[in-house]
Amino acid sequence: MHYIDPKGHSRRAFLKRSSSLALAGTAMPFALSLATMGEAAAQTATDYKALVCVFLYGGCDYANTVVTYDDDSYGKYSTIRGGVQSAGGIAIAKADLAATALSPTQALTNGRQYALHPSMTAMKGLFDAGNAAVQLNVGPLVVPLSRATFNNSNKKVYPQPPKLFSHNDQQSTWQSSSPEGSTVGWGGNIGDLVLGRNSNSLFTCISVSGNAVFLSGDSALQYQVSSGGAVRINSVSPASGTTLYGSATVKSAMQALTQQTRTHKLENEYNKVTKRAVEAEGTVTTAIALPYAAGTFPVPPTNLGNQLAMVARLIRGRATTGAKRQVFMVSTGGFDLHDNLINNQAPLLKQVSDAMASFHAAMVAENLGDKVTAFTASDFGRTLASNGDGADHGWGNHHFVVGGAVKGNMIYGAPPPVSINNTSTLDGYEGHVGQGRLIPTTSVDQYGATMGKWFGLNDAQLLDILPNLKNFNGNTLVVNGTTYTYPRDVGFMKPA
Numbered sequence: 001m002h003y004i005d006p007k008g009h010s011r012r013a014f015l016k017r018s019s020s021l022a023l024a025g026t027a028m029p030f031a032l033s034l035a036t037m038g039e040a041a042a043q044t045a046t047d048y049k050a051l052v053c054v055f056l057y058g059g060c061d062y063a064n065t066v067v068t069y070d071d072d073s074y075g076k077y078s079t080i081r082g083g084v085q086s087a088g089g090i091a092i093a094k095a096d097l098a099a100t101a102l103s104p105t106q107a108l109t110n111g112r113q114y115a116l117h118p119s120m121t122a123m124k125g126l127f128d129a130g131n132a133a134v135q136l137n138v139g140p141l142v143v144p145l146s147r148a149t150f151n152n153s154n155k156k157v158y159p160q161p162p163k164l165f166s167h168n169d170q171q172s173t174w175q176s177s178s179p180e181g182s183t184v185g186w187g188g189n190i191g192d193l194v195l196g197r198n199s200n201s202l203f204t205c206i207s208v209s210g211n212a213v214f215l216s217g218d219s220a221l222q223y224q225v226s227s228g229g230a231v232r233i234n235s236v237s238p239a240s241g242t243t244l245y246g247s248a249t250v251k252s253a254m255q256a257l258t259q260q261t262r263t264h265k266l267e268n269e270y271n272k273v274t275k276r277a278v279e280a281e282g283t284v285t286t287a288i289a290l291p292y293a294a295g296t297f298p299v300p301p302t303n304l305g306n307q308l309a310m311v312a313r314l315i316r317g318r319a320t321t322g323a324k325r326q327v328f329m330v331s332t333g334g335f336d337l338h339d340n341l342i343n344n345q346a347p348l349l350k351q352v353s354d355a356m357a358s359f360h361a362a363m364v365a366e367n368l369g370d371k372v373t374a375f376t377a378s379d380f381g382r383t384l385a386s387n388g389d390g391a392d393h394g395w396g397n398h399h400f401v402v403g404g405a406v407k408g409n410m411i412y413g414a415p416p417p418v419s420i421n422n423t424s425t426l427d428g429y430e431g432h433v434g435q436g437r438l439i440p441t442t443s444v445d446q447y448g449a450t451m452g453k454w455f456g457l458n459d460a461q462l463l464d465i466l467p468n469l470k471n472f473n474g475n476t477l478v479v480n481g482t483t484y485t486y487p488r489d490v491g492f493m494k495p496a
Helices: 006-022 028-035 071-080 094-100 121-128 167-176 186-197 248-259 265-287 303-316 341-365 444-455 459-465
Strands: 049-056 066-068 114-116 132-139 205-207 222-226 325-332 372-378 397-402 410-412 475-479 482-486
Touching (some): 049 186, 049 444, 066 071, 094 114, 094 121, 114 121, 121 132, 132 444, 167 372, 186 325, 222 303, 265 303, 303 325, 341 372, 341 397, 372 444, 444 459
Parallel strands (some): 049 325, 049 372, 132 410, 205 222
Antiparallel strands (some): 066 114, 132 397
16 A cells, blocks of 8 residues: 555555464454554544445546536637537537536635536535535645646656556556555555454445455455345355255255365365355345335436445444444446547436435435545546547546535635646646646545545544655645645545
8 A cells, every 4th residue: 555655564564464364263354353453442433434435437537527617717628628519529518517507605716617517416416405525636646746847857756656547557546556456455444444443344344346456455354245235155155045956955065065164274264264254145134134215226226326225225234234434335437438428428427426316315314424425536537638529548537525524515626727738827736737637736645534534543544544645744835936735634524
């Protein structure tokens, strides 16, 4: 996880993993929690909280998601994007944005205004109700950068995130501060610090979207479920029927062979893992026994809606799983829209909007509206410039944070320039690196730290799990004689 200080990560990981392996046995989750008990002891929470990462794979186009709406900026945006679709461009018609125009409680600089994509009416409702906020221009950064320092040849003084504009690497960098191949993510590291708050640490970090480095900790395991529930080992699961190959005797023998105590150490450990998986499946199946009523989540059902419905059922069953603090991940893809951007982005953003609104409504129904915070992330934004029918890979992006603990009806961060040339500046930030690829003005570390603070982590823990945060902890960037300060907490969460 420690991209800047890999030695620190290696030492910490070695100590934690060594103690976990030394204590491995039938109570593997207990062994894992012992490895972090010292850090977790600082947390005495008895209530429930959860963070839910909604990852948009492919690189969501920022310019048509949170659309610049004031007359001056909209005119520039439309021109750069080649006009509306009927004119051969990829700009959204201004008239179509009227219903989703945002009226935040604060005035933005230079009279800037924004609207959401027309398909995001449900997200607009959350925003207006104070349960959603927009964070402008967030993305991976090692240190604060302007265009001048980005172009500076001294990469030791002005380091950049590795392998910019690469899908796999930037997905990993968003989730772990390191490119593809990273094994520990900041969501999993948050899980490391709260393992001791859960009676069964196995259910601390849960993915409903397959394997993702975001949820892998130094000690916390990434437990994976499908949108239909726990993944079964059919040949030994009590829930999958009474026979194997038509024989109850064969199934009973298989259950014994794969779960009984063995004298051979490797065989014994394998059986312990199998037994734990079977027991975990039973726990999850019990926890999610009551499905949400038809119509509660987006109708017709969507991939993301089904994943968030499963997260909601797992949270509702928290008494069964013994969870007090959890980190979840869901995802949906299709955002790599080099072509057909206008037609293909609309249903994707509607799915995100509807699913997140339905999920928040489910949390409110559980009296957990202010205890569960969901947030979006993506590989990167895209170019403001059109490539003809779509947009190419970018960097900074606009994202949403949803929940009752969010200081909603607000737009956070610096509005980026609406430009694709190298003469435009945003109060001196020189805010892009060509073709409207935004240089982030809020780092992923700041974004994560703001939610981590609400989650209950202290300053030292935040600096430990977000390795670049020390460079955004009151540090400054001077551009054209103007000083900009980068706070650790960018302010979109209410106090913990």
